[in-house]
Each structure stands twice: as structure tokens, then as C-alpha cells.
Amino acid sequence: MEKLIIEGGRPLRGEVKISGAKNAALPLMAATLLAPGKHKLRNVPDLRDTRTFIRLLENLGVKSERTGDLLILDSTHLVDAEAPYSLVKTMRASVLVLGPLLARLGKAKVSLPGGCAIGARPINFHIMGLERLGVVCKLEGGYVDAHVEGPMRGDVIYFDIPSVTGTENLLMAAVLAEGTTVLKNAAREPEIGNLIDMLLSMGARIEGRGSDKLIVHGVKQLVPANCTIIPDRIETGTYLIAIAATGGSGTVTNCNPAHLPSLLEKLRSAGLRIIETADTINISWPAQPEKLPVLASVDIKTRPYPGYPTDLQAQFMALMALGSDICVITETIFENRFMHVAELQRLGAKIRVEGHSAVVSGRGMNGLCGAPVMATDLRASSSLVIAGLAASGRTEISRIYHLERGYENLVEKLSGLGARVWKEQDQEL
Numbered sequence: 001m002e003k004l005i006i007e008g009g010r011p012l013r014g015e016v017k018i019s020g021a022k023n024a025a026l027p028l029m030a031a032t033l034l035a036p037g038k039h040k041l042r043n044v045p046d047l048r049d050t051r052t053f054i055r056l057l058e059n060l061g062v063k064s065e066r067t068g069d070l071l072i073l074d075s076t077h078l079v080d081a082e083a084p085y086s087l088v089k090t091m092r093a094s095v096l097v098l099g100p101l102l103a104r105l106g107k108a109k110v111s112l113p114g115g116c117a118i119g120a121r122p123i124n125f126h127i128m129g130l131e132r133l134g135v136v137c138k139l140e141g142g143y144v145d146a147h148v149e150g151p152m153r154g155d156v157i158y159f160d161i162p163s164v165t166g167t168e169n170l171l172m173a174a175v176l177a178e179g180t181t182v183l184k185n186a187a188r189e190p191e192i193g194n195l196i197d198m199l200l201s202m203g204a205r206i207e208g209r210g211s212d213k214l215i216v217h218g219v220k221q222l223v224p225a226n227c228t229i230i231p232d233r234i235e236t237g238t239y240l241i242a243i244a245a246t247g248g249s250g251t252v253t254n255c256n257p258a259h260l261p262s263l264l265e266k267l268r269s270a271g272l273r274i275i276e277t278a279d280t281i282n283i284s285w286p287a288q289p290e291k292l293p294v295l296a297s298v299d300i301k302t303r304p305y306p307g308y309p310t311d312l313q314a315q316f317m318a319l320m321a322l323g324s325d326i327c328v329i330t331e332t333i334f335e336n337r338f339m340h341v342a343e344l345q346r347l348g349a350k351i352r353v354e355g356h357s358a359v360v361s362g363r364g365m366n367g368l369c370g371a372p373v374m375a376t377d378l379r380a381s382s383s384l385v386i387a388g389l390a391a392s393g394r395t396e397i398s399r400i401y402h403l404e405r406g407y408e409n410l411v412e413k414l415s416g417l418g419a420r421v422w423k424e425q426d427q428e429l
């Protein structure tokens with residue numbers, strides 16, 4: 001196992017290029033199951049999760065070929081319809097093959113993902129929606145064993161809570177169903193817009209892109225896709241917060257500022273200067289010669305898009321640990337997404353958890369001090385990287401395989417911004 005070493009306290013400066021979005025790449029890769037033929041996906045990030053998803057697709061009979069960020073998936077011959085526990089337990093997003101396999105083959109057997117570090121994360125909305133389309137789902141031996149006689153039939157499906165992968169799974173099921181499916185209270189994350197664009201390019205008929213009501217008119221067949229993955233908004237936000245936390249300045253390129261409305265607003269409220277173009281964001285501190293920047297403490301509450309993203313909650317908490325006052329960070333999406341608090345405390349952060357909220361008493365921009373900490377999940381880990389970069393002295397983060405699930409070339413990108421950061425073998429048992 002490897003650990004990440006950071007010698008912190010150095011302002012990050014320069015430019016960093018953002019990769020394709022993990023959470024868009026995974027559903028788009030799943031959608032290639034819908035139509036036989038060679039699909040071309042561009043701007044696909046090379047991550048532990050995308051590699052796991054390729055393995056999952058290969059198990060189903062898909063052939064893959066990768067050249068740089070171009071991924072060609074040939075789904076002409078499917079040989080299986082099962083997503084085994086060994087893969088699903090390492091990546092919950094494997095459940096995304098359920099909808100397309102049912103649409104293409106009329107059957108699918110997918111392991112139930114089980115619990116997760118950030119919450120229970122059930123898939124009952126996925127199953128309820130598929131049942132509305134005529135699918136028979138049996139839960140047996142830890143698997144969802146699903147089949148449908150003939151094509152699925154369109155219906156109206158209402159989500160109690162907008163679910164990102166739930167919306168994606170049902171969209172992929174509905175595009176080949178007979179008649180019209182209406183998804184109400186659907187999630188509106190930009191990754192869903194990316195999936196809809198891909199499905200439209202394959203010949204699907206979908207109305208309502210960008211809204212919480214999606215109307216899908218089923219078609220008989222689809223053609224292979226040629227599609228580009230959108231920039232990763234969570235990676236974008238992570239680098240912006242890291243630059244801010246180290247008192248630095250820089251430009252994030254190849255991103256889409258329109259996908260981060262709430263974060264950019266919060267960073268401005270905290271005192272940062274943000275300049276956006278169509279695909280870059282420049283972040284800096286207003287000139288305060290010879291002085292440490294003063295960061296205003298700003299409350300956040302996580303919400304479905306376009307609200308503040310839960311996937312950037314931990315990173316913002318690391319930033320607010322350096323604030324000048326007190327703020328409240330409220331998590332409303334997942335019930336256990338404060339695992340980073342105890343680790344941030346090891347770096348000197350003053351945080352008190354009260355139910356779904358964390359009260360952060362900022363210690364000022366030079367208030368944190370390096371320490372050994374442990375990564376617990378993907379985004380929690382990136383908050384430790386941010387805190388480590390801002391802290392004086394040395395921080396060692398163990399179990400960094402979590403980070404490798406979602407951040408492409410993290411060490412290279414941070415080094416390019418002037419950070420002192422490297423990986424070492426960890427002796428942890």
C-alpha cells in the first residue's frame with residue numbers, strides 16, 4: 001500500500017488542467033451496452049474506477065481499446081449479464097449496468113452494493129423504477145436478479161429524493177422501452193446532461209434535459225456513440241479550494257465554470273477573487289501586501305444540483321478550518337459524510353459535529369500543522385490533501401487508494417502547481 005507525503009505551507013501557483021469527469025465517464029461507459037457496435041468515448045479519465053468499470057464491461061463481453069483519453073468500447077457480442085460482488089463491492093457505480101443490460105438482453109444479475117463509508121446508500125429507487133417498467137426483480141444471495149418478458153413498458157416514475165445514478169439507470173432502461181416514460185423529481189447533475197447528450201446522439205428521444213422532469217419516448221434500436229466526457233467539476237472544485245487554502249493563485253483550465261455555480265459563489269463570499277471564461281477559472285486573493293490573507297467563514301449546506309455538491313463538502317471544510325470566524329457545514333445528502341472531521345482535527349482543525357452539521361471554528365490561514373492521517377473515502381481524502389498542503393510541516397496520508405479512484409495524476413498536477421508532494425510505500429499492516 002502507498003502513502004502520500006506532503007510538505008505543506010507553500011502557496012500553490014500556476015495552471016492545472018482538469019480531466020474528464022469520473023461520474024460522467026461511468027454512466028456513459030454503461031450506456032455503450034445499449035447498442036451493439038464500436039462506441040468512441042473521448043476525455044475518459046484514467047482512474048481506478050474507470051479501470052474497474054472497463055473490467056466489469058469486459059466480463060460482460062465488451063472489448064476495450066484505450067489510446068490516451070480515447071476509449072473505444074465494442075459491445076457487439078455480450079456474453080454475460082452479471083455484475084459480480086467482487087467488482088461491485090469495490091465500486092458501487094457498477095449498479096449502472098442494470099438498466100442497459102435489461103434494455104438490451106431482458107435480464108441482468110447485479111450484486112447489491114452493500115453499505116459504504118459515507119452512508120447506507122440503498123438502490124431501492126432503481127429497483128422500484130425498473131419494476132414500474134415491467135421488470136421482475138428478485139433479491140437473492142446478495143444479488144438483484146432481474147428479468148423482463150419482451151420490451152419494458154413506459155410509465156411515470158417519481159423519485160422521493162433526486163438520485164443521480166437512479167436517474168441514469170432508469171434513463172438507460174427507458175430509451176428502449178415501449179411507449180413513454182416520465183421521470184419526475186429526477187436529478188439534474190451535469191453528468192446526467194452528458195448522458196442524455198450521448199443517448200440523443202445514439203438515436204434516443206428524450207425531452208427535458210437539465211430539468212427535473214425527463215420524458216423518454218422509447219425507440220426500437222440505437223446506434224453506437226461518439227461522445228466526449230464533460231470536465232470533472234469535483235476535481236475542478238478541489239483544485240480551486242486547494243489553491244485558496246494555501247494562499248496561492250492560479251488558473252484551472254479545461255473546466256466548465258457553469259457546472260460550479262454554488263462553489264464559486266461561496267469562494268467569492270469567503271473573499272477570493274474568481275475570474276471565469278467559458279473553460280477556465282482563475283482564482284486569487286485580493287492584494288494584501290506582506291500579510292496573510294484573511295478568509296471569511298462561510299456556511300454551506302449540501303443539496304442536489306444546482307445546490308452545493310456533497311462531493312465538495314469535505315474539501316470546503318478543510319478550507320473553513322483556516323477561516324477567521326465560525327461557520328456551519330450541513331450535510332443533507334449522506335448520513336455519514338463527516339469521516340474526515342477526526343482526521344482534520346489531527347491537523348489542528350477545530351470542528352464540532354452536531355447531528356448533520358459540523359461547526360467549524362476557523363484558526364486562521366496558518367492555523368494547521370502537519371500530522372499522519374488516514375484516508376477514509378475518496379472526497380474525505382482530498383480534504384486531507386488540501387489541509388496537508390495548507391498546514392506547516394509534514395503530513396502523511398495513508399490508504400491513498402481512495403484518492404486514486406477519482407483524481408487523475410494527482411501528484412503530477414499538484415507538483416505542477418509547486419506543491420512538495422510524493423508517494424512512498426507504507427509499512428502499514
Ligand code: EPU
Pocket residue numbers: 023026093119120121122123124125126161162163164165166187310311333334335378379406
Ligand atoms: N437514495 C436512496 N435510494 C436509492 C438511491 C439513492 O435512498 O435508491 C438516497 C441516497 O442514500 C442519498 C440520496 O438518495 O441519500 C442521493 O443519492 P444518489 O443516488 O444521488 O447518489 P449516487 O447516485 O449513489 C452519485 C455519485 C456520488 C455523489 C452522489 C450525490 C456517481 C457514480 N456517484 O451517487 O459520487 O456523492 O451522486 O451527488 O455518480 C463520489 O464521486 O465521491 C461520489 C460518492
